[in-house]
Amino acid sequence: MTIESPAPKTLSEALEFIFSYLEPFPKPVAVPTRQALGRILAEDLAADAALPRFDNAAMDGFAVRSVDLGDDGRGVDLKIVATIQAGQTISHKIGPGEAARITTGAMLPQEADRVVMQENARMDGDRVRLFTTVPDKSHIRRIGDDIKRSSKILEAGTLIGAGHIVLLSALGVGSLQVNPRPKVALLSTGDELHDAPTPLGPGQIYDSNRPMLAVMLEAAGAEVTDLGIVRDDPDHLLTTLVGAASDHDLIISSGGASAGFADHLTRTVSQRGHLEFWKLDMRPGKPIGFGDVDHCPILILPGNPLAAAAGLAVFGQAIVEQLAGQKTKSGTTLRLPISKPYPKPFGRTQILPGRLATDPVTGTTIADPLPDRGSASLHSLSLATHLIVLSGNQADVSAGDPVEVIPLWRC
DSSP: OOSSSSOOOOOHHHHHHHHHOOOOOOOOOEEEGGGOTOEEOOEEEEOOOOOOSEEEEEEEEEEEEEGOOSSSSEEEEEEEEEEEEOOOOOOBBTTTTTTEEOTOOOOOTOOOOOOEEEEGGEETTTTTEOOOOOTSSSEEEOOOBBTTOOOEETTTTTTTTHHHHHHHHHTTOOOOEEEEEHHHHHEEEOEEEOOOTTTTOTTTTEOOHHHHHHHHHTTTTTTEEEEEEOSSSSHHHHHHHHHHTTSEEEEESSOOSSSTTOOOHHHHHHHHHHEEOOOSEEEEEEEEEEEETTEEEHHHEEEHHHHHHHHIIIHHHHHHHTTOOOOOOOOOOOEEEEEBOOOOTTOEEEEEEEEEETTTTOOOOEEEEEEOTTTTTTHHHHHOOOEEETTTOSSSTTOOOOEEEEEEEEO
C-alpha cells in the first residue's frame, strides 16, 4: 500500500502518516475473562444484569420500616422476626413493629426500607431497641444503583485492565470477544552482533537492542517472534523479510538503516515493497524508516540503543496499539516543566532520556533530563524512566519551560 503524499519529516507528521497507512485489525477471538488482561475488547459490551442484583444491606444491623422509627432520637422497641444472612433465599415480610436482623450483603426483606446499623441497637431476647431517627441513612444498596441492566459498560477498543475484570466477573461474563494480539517479527542486523553468552571476538558486541525491544513490544500487547540476528547479506536479509511478511502483522528491525555501504536494509525493503519514508528531523532517531514488505508494514529502527528505544516508544508501541484496535492509547503523555535549560535548534525534535523529579522549591513534579552521553549510552538508558520530547517549534529551552513527557518503559 502506498500513499501519494509528501514524505513526513517531523515526529507528528510521521505518526499521522503511519496511522493512515495501517490496515484494519483481524477477526476477533474469544478468550476467558480471567485471561483477558491486556487484551483489546472487540465489541461494545452491555450488562445483562443489574448491579447490585437485588436490594441488600450495606451494613450489619436490623432491617426495619422507616414508619416504625421515631423522629426524636429516643429510640423504639421492635420484635425480631427473622435473621437474614448473605446468600440466603428469603420470603420474609416485615410488618408493623417488626425488624429482621441482617448481615452486610444480605437480601432485604419485603416492606423494609432502612437498615439500622448494629452500633445503634441493643438486643434483649427477641426484641431490639433502636436508637436512631428517620433522617438517618438507609444503609441499603438498591438494585441497579451501580450498573443498570442493559446499560453499556465497555466500548470496543477498550484495553482490558484488572478493574474491568472485577466488573465483568461480578456480572458473570465468562468470556470476551477480543482482537488478536498483533504478531510482530523482530530482528537485528549486523555482522558485529552476537547473542549472549557466546564468546566475542575482536570488534564484536552483544545484541542488547533485540531483548529490549522484545519486552517493550510484549508490554504493549504484541506477540513477538524473535528472528534473531540477520547478517549483512542482501539475499539472506530479503529471504528473512519475505518469510516474516507472510505470517506477521508487523516487522521491526534494528540497525542497518544508516547510509553506510553495508546497510542493505532500506534498499532490500524497496525490492519487495515500498520505503514510504526514511530519516526524520529528530535526534536521536533520524534514520527511522517505515514502509512495507509484501504488504506487511515494517518499522526500521536505528542501531544505537537510545535511538532504538525512543523509536519504539514513540512509533512502535503506537503501531501495535493501532493494529490491535485499541481506542484509547495506553501511553500517558504529560506536560511538565523541565528542570534545566537545554540548547537545541529550531525545527528539530529532540528526545532526551530522563526521569520525573520533585522541584525542591515548589514541590511540584518536573521533568529532569539525564546527562547527555549520546544515543549509544546504555548507562543513560538504564537510568531513564521517561522520554522528554522537545518539539520542533521549540528552540533553546529554558528551565521551567513546559515539555512533553512520555513513559519509556511499560514493563
